[in-house]
Amino acid sequence: MNSSVKTESLDSLLAACDRLAGKYRIFAPTLEDAVTGFRPLDAMTKEQRKAVDAIAFANKPPVTSVKSFFFPDSEIYIKFSREGRAVTQMDLDVCAPQIILGAKSCDVRSVELIDKVFLAGPIDTMYQERRQKTIVIATVCHEMGDNCACQEFGVSPAASAADVLMAKGCRGDIYLTPQTVKGEQLVQELCTVGSFAVCASLPIPVFDGAVEQLVAEQVQARMDKSFDSPVWERLAMTCIGCGTCTYYCPTCHCYDIRDFSRRDQGVRYRTWDSCMFLSFTNMAGGHNPRPTRADRLRNRFFHKLNYFVKKQGELACVGCGRCAELCPVGISISSVLKQIGSDLHES
């Protein structure tokens, strides 16, 4: 494994990134109107650039996950124009190479989980292209945030399979440790445009194992037993049926396909959709296999804690805590796990 490089500050790293702007679109987490999220480095104000440090190294992920980089909330894949009965398809812009600077372990892991959906046959080529053209630089967390449950779901706050691991030393110097071929190439590129020195890696924070990890098969089995439990009706009573949990969840991947046209021009695009909406499975004629909120709520949690385990062998949650923080009525995957019972962890 290649050794690390370091540079004297985050500013120095960002300056090096600026010099690569001709080749890559670089995104970093910052604040916009008091909301955390990823923004392009070349479109940031001075204040936003200054804010990157605190947010990239915070012990929790930003509000928007990195899902949008691979699976955007709206993506056109056919553009056409019509003349009489003839329809011509137009070329689309190709995805530019991009760097995500400052992702968290939970989000990095979430991409591995949705890879299992999009990169399984038939391969989703739009997702695949974005995956191939994106380099992920992840930061480490030194402790778990308020709503974080990463360790319960087998995600280490301090280690991930990102292309590059980024850590901050006590003097504010930034350490980059490449972990993949892509990462190695990027670090070399950065070294040629910035002032970096080869060094020993910073020790990764160790988490003492105080948090017990959930066992996927046990959770799945408990869910099977809880199918007819009154807990779903109970939760559905206060759920307002919006799509917040699904859209901010980094492992949710449901989408809709729509056509949009005006006169002689149009597009076909895909867009995020939510299984929490009544219209998700509603058919012409009024038939709906999940007509009540309880049906939909139960289906969502079964997908995360049961169906995905049966199909892919893993729980479809990385414990990022966004559902807990953003749900307007305080329903989260942790509260569901509590409700369905104990003995779900390794002893």
Added chain:
Amino acid sequence: MRKISEALREVAGRLLRSGEVDLVLGYAWSEQGQGTVPYVAFTAEEAANLCFDTTSRMALSKYLLQDTFLGKRVALVVKGCDYRALKLSLSENRIERKHTYLIGIDCPMMDGSPFCLICQHKCPPAEDVDILLTEADEAGELKASSHQEAFPEIPSIERMSGDERFEYWKRQLNRCKRCYSCRHACPVCTCRQCLFDRDNQDAVDPAKDVLAQHQFYHIIRAFHVADRCVGCGQCAQVCPEGIPLHLLHQKLQLELHKHYGSYRAGLDELPSPLSHAHAHEPDFFGKVGKQ
């Protein structure tokens, strides 16, 4: 809010033990430990979990329109704004008053809610609820304010040039993911089938790149609820992207007042200004009334 919480637990326990109601819909401390969230108590034991404080923001009246509550006798905790929303549903015959036991709350003002500072209707009328709980020993003073004073953030936006204002709203609304949290949390957004849920209509698609669809969604919704808004502030509070949606609604309240005079949703008689027309009203399609 100890007094209110204790009184609430006492009333709820009593109602559930006597069987006068099937359930009590109020608030309880969130498991996430970040304030109170909506809570349903079915038994006197569960009633002990009820509480009320300055984080009890979510409007509860809308739940009564859900299948899970229909046909049940519900004791409902209502703040001033929530009571107004409930009144709308009552007058539209969506809910029956006889199935409800209203626990009115003299609202102490919610943390961080944009409308609360200038709220004129904190307390539901005592004669319209079954019991009124208050923390204070005497009713608080209501600040009288003009509509202009009521919404202090609006002037700074009105002072922007057209281009600046466009950029401001474009930046805010481009964060929208169409999660519809605002719509679902709004207690007066109660259409059985929402315009935006219709299948195959290409009027307002979720496509972001094409023709600013997200911006249209918010503007259209603001117009649809313009004469129904009760100032609960939930739209802005639940938005995960921190979009200041309350500003759209406040602005429309000002406009409504300018053209139709004072109208308070849920308090004044129906029909509301936008649901009917009189011959003498400003003719927007002609020259008169157009700015």
Added chain:
Amino acid sequence: MNPNPLLPVKGAVTNVICESRDVKTFQIKPENLFYHLPGQCAMLSLLGIGEALFSITSPPGRDYLEFSIKRVGKLTEALHQLGVGDEIGIRGPYGNGFPIEDLQGKNLLFIGGGIGLAPLRSLVQYAIDNRALYANKLHLVYGARSVEDLLFERDIRGEWPKERDVQVNLSVDVPHQDWDGFVGYVPQYLEQLPLDPENTVAVTCGPPIMIKYVLKTLEKLGFPPEQIVTTLEYKMKCGIGKCGRCNLDEYYVCKDGPVFYLSDLLKIKNDFCK
């Protein structure tokens, strides 16, 4: 680089048959014909309007694909406007198809209602095309609302009854002066016919209400769930098991279905639309 699985390929309409007042069968030749199994489906696409999944009603081995489309909404209305030579987008094949290997050497009882005959037709014709493998009895019981709504007349009254050991029983819900066959619903008709579950698999497609009663009748007649096959209809968008919409327990109806043995369906916890 793989092709984008959501992109339709170009196809041309080569024939249109008016089956009834609201059903037309379209014969389509895609730029690249793909091989399909009976019971599989394909997405038909009109840019600017949308896509939907339709069963392929022709059997494999032809140089075209046939789809029978009922006019019920915006997309199907637009499809009905297509004529010979018109362009249409197509992608597929999707779904698991009928269990053609399991069905070899068995008596096959096909029970169809209305447009439900469309997916069955590919299987019936496939069995006839490969009679050596499906040498036993082929029995079709098919019903429609009225005489005018009977589909595939050229098959059900023309070619199929001519074949060896193929029995076709037709019924209509409402009487007609020129109709001297059975009048009533398919489940009722089934009870009157001599049917033997011995070495027989029943394959049924049709409106949910018909399926519900057909299954009851089959149970009465002694057909175990392992000998009954049906198809499910769900709202689908991607067709490739990724958009998440058509899941039924951990299965995606577009990938693991839409064909299911009743014995498998009975193990499923969730309610489903037949």
